[in-house]
Every structure is written in structure tokens, then in C-alpha cells.
Amino acid sequence: MENMNRQEALDFIMQGTRTGKLASVRTDSRPHVVPIWFVVDEDELIFNTWHKSVKARNIKHNPNVAISVDEQAPPYAFVMIEGTATLDEGTPESRLEVATKIGGRYMGQDRAEEFGQRNSVEGEYIVRVKIDKVIGKKDVAGYSE
Numbered sequence: 001m002e003n004m005n006r007q008e009a010l011d012f013i014m015q016g017t018r019t020g021k022l023a024s025v026r027t028d029s030r031p032h033v034v035p036i037w038f039v040v041d042e043d044e045l046i047f048n049t050w051h052k053s054v055k056a057r058n059i060k061h062n063p064n065v066a067i068s069v070d071e072q073a074p075p076y077a078f079v080m081i082e083g084t085a086t087l088d089e090g091t092p093e094s095r096l097e098v099a100t101k102i103g104g105r106y107m108g109q110d111r112a113e114e115f116g117q118r119n120s121v122e123g124e125y126i127v128r129v130k131i132d133k134v135i136g137k138k139d140v141a142g143y144s145e
Contacts, residue, residue, distance in 0.1 A: 001139055001142060002137070002138050002139050003136065004077075004079065004137065004138055005136075006134050008136060008138075009134045009135075009136030010040055010134070012069070012071075012077060012079055012136060012138075013040065013045075013069040013079050013081075014039070017106050018070075019036060019037060019069070020036045020037075020038050020045070020047070020068065021033055021034070021035055021036075021068045021069070022034055022035075022036045022047075022055060022065060022066075023065060023066040023067070023068070024054075024055055024058035024059060024062070025058055025061070025062045025064070026054070026057075027058075032054055032058055034054070036049075036055075036067070037102050037105070037106045038067075038102065039098075039101050039102055040131075043130060043131050044131065045081060045083065045129040045131060046098055046102075046126065046127065046129070047102065047127050047129075048095070048099055048102065048119055048120070048124050048125060048126055048127065049124070049125055050123060050125075051087075051123045051124070051125055055127075056087060056125055056127075059085045059086075059127065060087065063085045063086065064084060064085075065083060065084075065129055066082050066083075067080070067081045068080050068081075069081075074141050075138070075139045075140065075141045075142075075143055076139075077136070077137060077138040079134065079135065080134075080135045080136075081133065081134055082132050083129040083130050083132045083133070084129065084130045084132060085127055085128065086127070086130075087125045087126075088128060089126075090125075090126045092120065092122075095119075095120035095121075095124055095126060096116050096117070096120040097116075098120070099115065099116040099117075099119035099124070100112050100113060100115070100120075101116075102115070102116075103115025103116045103118075103119065104116075
């Protein structure tokens with residue numbers, strides 16, 4: 001197993017359509033983990049969520065989150081990010097910009113606008129996670145192909 005440096009880890013999580021697994025804490029201290037679509041912009045991991053979602057409620061209560069992204073084929077790799085999340089109602093334009101970028105990443109550029117429109121409605125938050133800590137490991141299985 002080898003360590004990734006910060007840039008390798010950020011490049012890894014932005015490859016293809018890897019989903020993140022967001023961990024947040026409920027008000028009763030139970031953990032909550034859910035997959036997310038996201039993009040990275042410099043030192044922020046960005047996704048969107050409905051204002052009444054469990055993750056939005058959790059972040060309002062406790063903004064500390066962790067996100068795990070992994071490669072599910074040999075030789076296996078993963079990145080874990082810890083950070084502080086903020087919820088931003090944004091403007092219609094800023095919500096559309098973020099949702100379109102995310103839609104393009106996961107659904108392809110030919111459907112980016114469609115998913116941008118769907119996921120930028122009033123009530124959607126832009127969630128910005130300030131990346132405080134990054135841990136990345138590659139060649140977890142102990143061999144390279």
C-alpha cells in the first residue's frame with residue numbers, strides 16, 4: 001500500500017464518475033452515510049442537496065463531515081476527506097451552475113443541462129466542504145497490474 005499526496009488524491013476522486021460516501025452526524029449522535037455526486041473546486045468539495053434532506057439537517061446541527069471515495073477494482077485505492085460543510089441557498093444562477101457541472105460529470109455533457117435544471121430548483125442547497133484533511137492510499141492489495 002502506498003500513500004497518495006494531496007494532488008494525487010484530489011485527481012483520483014475526480015476521475016470518471018466515482019461517487020463519494022458522505023458521513024455526517026445526526027442530532028442524536030448516530031452516524032449517517034449516503035452516496036453523493038460532487039465536484040472539486042480548489043480546496044472545496046461541492047455537492048447539492050434538498051433543504052429537508054437528512055444530510056442538510058445533520059450539517060446544520062454539526063458541520064463536520066467526512067467523505068470517502070474508492071476504486072472498487074484491483075489493485076484498489078481510496079481517499080478519505082475530512083472537512084467543514086456550509087449550506088448555501090445560492091442564487092438561481094449559482095445553483096444552476098453547480099448542478100450543471102455535477103450533472104455533466106455524472107450523466108455526460110449531453111445531459112448536463114437537463115440535470116442542472118432538475119437539481120437547481122428553489123430549496124436545493126449548494127454544499128461546500130472546506131477540505132481540511134486528505135488521506136489517500138493506492139495499491140491497497142499490495143500489487144500493481
